[in-house]
Amino acid sequence: MSTLASVTGPGAARLHTLLWSAAAVWCGAILLAPIAGLDSIYAFFSTICHQMTERSWHLGGEPLAVCIRCTAIYFGALAALAVRLAPRTWLLRLALGAMGVEFIAARLWIDWEVTRALSGLLLGLAAAGFVERGLREMLDRRRTVPSGRVLENAP
Amino acid sequence: MRTCSQCGARLADSAQYCMQCGTAAGTSAPGSPESDTASYFRPALIAGGVLGALSAIPIVQWGNCICCMWxxxxxxxxxxxxxxxRPGGWATLPLGDGAFVGVLSGLFGGVVATIIGIPFRLLAAFAMDPAEIEELILxxxxxxxxxxxxxxxxxxESPLIFVLASLVFNVILFSLFAMVGGILFAAIAGNKGADKTG
Known part of the structure; x- marks a missing residue:
């Protein structure tokens, strides 16, 4: 499997570690909510997920902080960052298409946990590499002055 | 032939990074419209206005419960x-530009959502007493x-603190998710160099 290692510089390695750590904290919070019974975490994630109990996985009898589809997306992204999965445009298009089909199908005839989980996982896996690369490009670009030179004191 | 601004190594036309030193190569010539930060503001203001409005209007705002859709x-x-x-259209939009305009859209959107949300919050504050709010939360x-x-x-009970907290929360969360939206659009719209450098 191809990786991003061949195009990473020293700054990129730091960014990768930072991004992976942030993703780990985010996913950890999703698991911590039911384990520790932290309502503040549920409240935070309630703004970005419907949190329907019947559409969520449970841990110790309590639902996770987000639904199955969201959980799969975030953990897919975390896995992709962990193995440094290279971004592939065709995979991202496939993942978005699959999620679109699954989303419509779930409202019409097939609404299975496994299809929601798989479509979310695929999207997370496909998107993470692009997010990392986009973030890196943006930060590199912001550090570059109009003359094209990189600022020496840039972090 | 393009060269690296840091080490002087030759770069391929599609290269986004120098393979010798890792410095960002950039895709726009210095001083060109692409390198002008101001060019990001108009699209970001429009997009931020749309996302802010959709995220503030009651009921419609629930769209954000679907993976922060708005x-x-x-x-x-x-x-x-x-x-x-851009001269090359969105098919040549670099991921970094998608990310930056996404962040700006999220920033503006967070502010717009908070401002539009103020009358709705005031309405709710006048229309409901604390006991009703408590009942709803429970x-x-x-x-x-x-x-x-x-x-x-x-x-x-203190709307100003609530509005300020909403502003900070909206700006951070919307910037994060709008950045992802900008990057993914740039990726699927045909970022030709995305796969090659991976």
Whole structure:
């Protein structure tokens, strides 16, 4: 499997570690909510997920902080960052298409946990590499002055 | 032939990084419209306005409960608008530009959502007494920690703190998800160099 290692510089390695750590904290919070019974975490994630109990996985009898589809997306992204999965445009298009089909199908005839989980996982896996690369490009670009030179004191 | 601004190594036309020293190569000539930060503002303002409005209007705002749909969509809209203003169209939009216009869209969107949300919050504050708010919260989260409930109720009684907290929360969350939207749009719209450098 191809990786991003061949195009990473020293700054990129730091960014990768930072991004992976942030993703780990985010996913950890999703698991911590039911384990520790932290309502503040549920409240935070309630703004970005419907949190329907019947559409969520449970841990110790309590639902996770987000639904199955969201959980799969975030953990897919975390896995992709962990193995440094290279971004592939065709995979991202496939993942978005699959999620679109699954989303419509779930409202019409097939609404299975496994299809929601798989479509979310695929999207997370496909998107993470692009997010990392986009973030890196943006930060590199912001550090570059109009003359094209990189600022020496840039972090 | 393009060369690296840092080490002088030759770069391929599609290269985004120098393979010798790792410095960002950039895709736009210095001083060109692409390198002008101001060119990001118009698309970001429009996209931010749309995402902010959709995220503030009651009922419609629930769209954000589907993987932060309005924020992600707003970032994608910003990237699409930015790409339309570029000579090569959005098919050549770099991921970094998609990310930057996404972040700006999220920033503007957070501010717009907070401003539009003020009258709705005031309306709710006048229309409901604390007991009703408490009842609603307990319905939504029956096992809520009493201390947290107390803090939320205190928040609801002081609208200014509530608005400021909403502003910070909206700006951070919308910027994050709109950035992802901008990047993903740039990626699927045909970032030709994305696969090659991976």
């Amino acid at each position: 924020a992600v969509g707003g970032g994608a809209l910003g990237a699409w608008l930015l790409g339309r203003e 319905e939504a989260a029956p096992g809520i920690d009493p201390e947290l409930l107390e803090r939320i109720l205190q928040f609801s």
